[in-house]
Amino acid sequence: MTPTPPTVVVHPDADLLAKATAARAVTRLVDAQAARGTASIVLTGGGMGTAVLAELATAPARDAIDWRRLDIWWGDERFLPAGHPERNETGARAALLDHIPLDPARVHPMPASDGPDGDDVDRAAERYAEELRASAAALGEQGPAPEFDVTLVSVGPDTHIASLFPELPAVYEEDRPVVAVRGAPKPPPTRVTLTLPTIRASHEVWVLGSGGAKADAVRLALGEAGPVQVPAAGARGRSRTLFLLDRPAAARLPAGLAPAGVV
Ligand SMILES: O=C(O)[C@H](O)[C@@H](O)[C@H](O)[C@H](O)COP(=O)(O)O
Numbered sequence: 001m002t003p004t005p006p007t008v009v010v011h012p013d014a015d016l017l018a019k020a021t022a023a024r025a026v027t028r029l030v031d032a033q034a035a036r037g038t039a040s041i042v043l044t045g046g047g048m049g050t051a052v053l054a055e056l057a058t059a060p061a062r063d064a065i066d067w068r069r070l071d072i073w074w075g076d077e078r079f080l081p082a083g084h085p086e087r088n089e090t091g092a093r094a095a096l097l098d099h100i101p102l103d104p105a106r107v108h109p110m111p112a113s114d115g116p117d118g119d120d121v122d123r124a125a126e127r128y129a130e131e132l133r134a135s136a137a138a139l140g141e142q143g144p145a146p147e148f149d150v151t152l153v154s155v156g157p158d159t160h161i162a163s164l165f166p167e168l169p170a171v172y173e174e175d176r177p178v179v180a181v182r183g184a185p186k187p188p189p190t191r192v193t194l195t196l197p198t199i200r201a202s203h204e205v206w207v208l209g210s211g212g213a214k215a216d217a218v219r220l221a222l223g224e225a226g227p228v229q230v231p232a233a234g235a236r237g238r239s240r241t242l243f244l245l246d247r248p249a250a251a252r253l254p255a256g257l258a259p260a261g262v263v
Contacts, residue, residue, distance in 0.1 A: 006207070006222060006241040008257060010250040014210045017246045018048065021208065022055035024244075025150065028204065030064050032149040039149050040071040042194070042202065044162070045078075045088030046154035048210040053096035068103045071135065071146070075153055076163035076193040077110035079121050079180075086188065087112065108135075110178075110192045121180040125192050128178045132198070143201055145177040145194075147238070151202035155209045155232045158185065159217040163193035164231040170195065171231050196227055196234045205237035209249035218245060219252045 011017040025041065032039035043049065056062060072092075080087050089109040097107065108131055111117060111124035132145035139146055153161040163181045164171045170179050173195040181191040199205060209218045220230045222243065227234025235241065 004237075004240060006236070006243050008222070008243045008245065008250070008253065010245050010247060012247055014048065014051070014246045017208070017210055017244060018051035018055045019059075021052045021152075021206065021244050022059045023061070024206075025052070025056060026059055026061045026064055028150055029070060030061075033066055033069055038069045038071065039065075040073065040146055042073045042075050042148050042151040042199075043088065043092050044075050044152040044154045044208065045091060046156075046208075048208045049088075049152060049154045050091045050095050052152070052208070053092055057096045057099045062100070067100045068106075070102065071106045071108065072097070072102065073108045073132075073146075073148065074110050074194075075151060075161075075199070076181075076191055078188050079113045079119075079124065079190040079192055080188060081114040082112035084112070113190075121182070121190050121192060125176075125178050125180045128192060129176060132177050143177075145198045145201060148202040149204065151194075151199050151205045151237070153199065153205065153207055153232070153235050155207055155214055155217050155221060155235075156186065157213045157217055159220055159225075159230040159232045160186070161207065161232045161235050162199065163191035164196065164227075164234075166229050166231060171228055171234075173197075196231070200234065200236055200238070202237050204240040204242070205235050206242045206244055207232060207235050209243065209245045211246070212248035212251060214245075214249040215252040218243065218249050219254055222257060223254050 117123035177198040221232035
């Protein structure tokens, strides 16, 4: 399936970007649950990803979501011991997950470096692949991973998304749904990440960008670049791709790109 071109939505500042994205997530997940009974979301780390979760925790319509019928996955994880403050899971739990009535069986953190596979990051990635495969099969889907309702990714200044960094092997991966990453340029070097085919199988992919340091990365991601050099250019959903930006991150959009919702 050829993904539809991205829609760009620009918010006045980072605070409103976080609030509007949280409100958008409520609506999207409620709609998915109304249609199918359950819903799924893939979380991202980073300052903006965590801010969105904190806004979701206090969103007025928060409990319109049936939290017990929501599957929560991660797009990437820093391969550190459980509970480590630098793990994306730790931030997500503090910002949102510890405050809502989730079904623990539907919360799918990526393995930690002191988990059942110890510090074997390849085995940890295989374990997550198995969890993804089992979930897809339970939904009656054929793919190696569920077709997530919403995948959140946050673009880095170097155009990385999840732990898919420019030119590193993970960004070339076409078969496995999740892989280990070594030598990431942003610490820590060892990580686990969903691959582009998994992200692109999502119904909707929302690319978050906040701050002027992201302006060039956003421009490249919306341009003609390929995903090996510009991983964010590969962030596309099957039915919808949104670039959700604040004004500084939208300062250098490609010429001719008319963003919706410029305020
Ligand atoms: O594991 C990581 O290093 C982060 O998750 C990283 O991928 C982050 O999402 C982006 O760099 C954007 O981060 P900000 O939202 O903080 O700018």
